[in-house]
Amino acid sequence: MSYITTYGGVHFDPLAPRPEQILAEDIAHALSLICRGNGHVRRFYSVAQHSLACSYEAEARGLSARVQLACLLHDAAEAYLSDVTRPMKTLMPQLRAAEERLLDAIWRRFLDEAPDESERALIFEIDDDMLSYEFHVLMPEDISERWRKIRCAVDTRWEEPEIAAARFEKRLRKLSAIILK
Numbered sequence: 001m002s003y004i005t006t007y008g009g010v011h012f013d014p015l016a017p018r019p020e021q022i023l024a025e026d027i028a029h030a031l032s033l034i035c036r037g038n039g040h041v042r043r044f045y046s047v048a049q050h051s052l053a054c055s056y057e058a059e060a061r062g063l064s065a066r067v068q069l070a071c072l073l074h075d076a077a078e079a080y081l082s083d084v085t086r087p088m089k090t091l092m093p094q095l096r097a098a099e100e101r102l103l104d105a106i107w108r109r110f111l112d113e114a115p116d117e118s119e120r121a122l123i124f125e126i127d128d129d130m131l132s133y134e135f136h137v138l139m140p141e142d143i144s145e146r147w148r149k150i151r152c153a154v155d156t157r158w159e160e161p162e163i164a165a166a167r168f169e170k171r172l173r174k175l176s177a178i179i180l181k
Contacts, residue, residue: 004080006030014080017102019109024172025165027106030079032165038085041138045156047075047083048164050130053154055171057126060151069175070107070115070123072168077102110176130154 003011006026031048035041055072063071075083077099089096107114115123132146137156 006080012080014077014102015098017080017105019105022106022109024110024169027073027076027079028165028168028172029161031075031168032161034078034083036083036134037139038083041134042140043138043156044158045134045138046159046161046164047078048161048168049156049159050134051075052164052168052171053133053152054123054126054130055175056152057130057150057154058122061126063122065175065178066111067115067119067122069111069172069179070119071126072171072175073106073110074103074123074127076106110172111179 002015003013006012006023007029008023008026010021010023010026012021012026028048031051032046034047036045036047036050051072051074054074055068058068058071080102081095081099084092084095089099104114129146129149132142132144133150133154134156135141135143136147137154
């Protein structure tokens with residue numbers, strides 16, 4: 001079998017992604033059930049919650065709806081490939097390539113095209129700042145002072161996966177409607 005069956009019932013090949021098969025509800029549902037840091041956090045904090053925080057941080061920094069949506073979706077490939085920690089990703093070039101292809105398909109599905117280099121720089125800066133914040137709040141150590149750059153209110157309390165998924169999907173649809181007018 002060369003596909004996975006998604007929450008929405010789609011037979012999806014993550015190694016040959018087709019944008020028309022990528023569903024908002026599949027991404028929202030899966031990310032709401034994946035814990036940040038492979039579970040090595042003080043309490044469950046989902047990738048969906050992290051992605052929402054990144055999107056709201058982009059908004060707090062006055063960035064465009066397009067960058068806000070790209071921030072929301074920056075980890076969406078994990079809905080199909082799972083979350084692999086950064087140190088391990090560096091050892092897995094084939095996984096990184098598959099993740100990039102999948103993320104490109106996700107961005108084309110919801111943004112019409114992938115973010116350009118300047119947008120990607122903003123997205124990954126916010127992601128790194130949020131990672132630092134999450135270490136500060138959810139881990140027993142600080143990895144950097146980048147967490148101090150966070151402007152939005154980040155709620156790292158446990159949230160029912162269904163609620164996190166609904167908030168993720170609502171934000172995705174709201175931002176999509178703005179940028180695809």
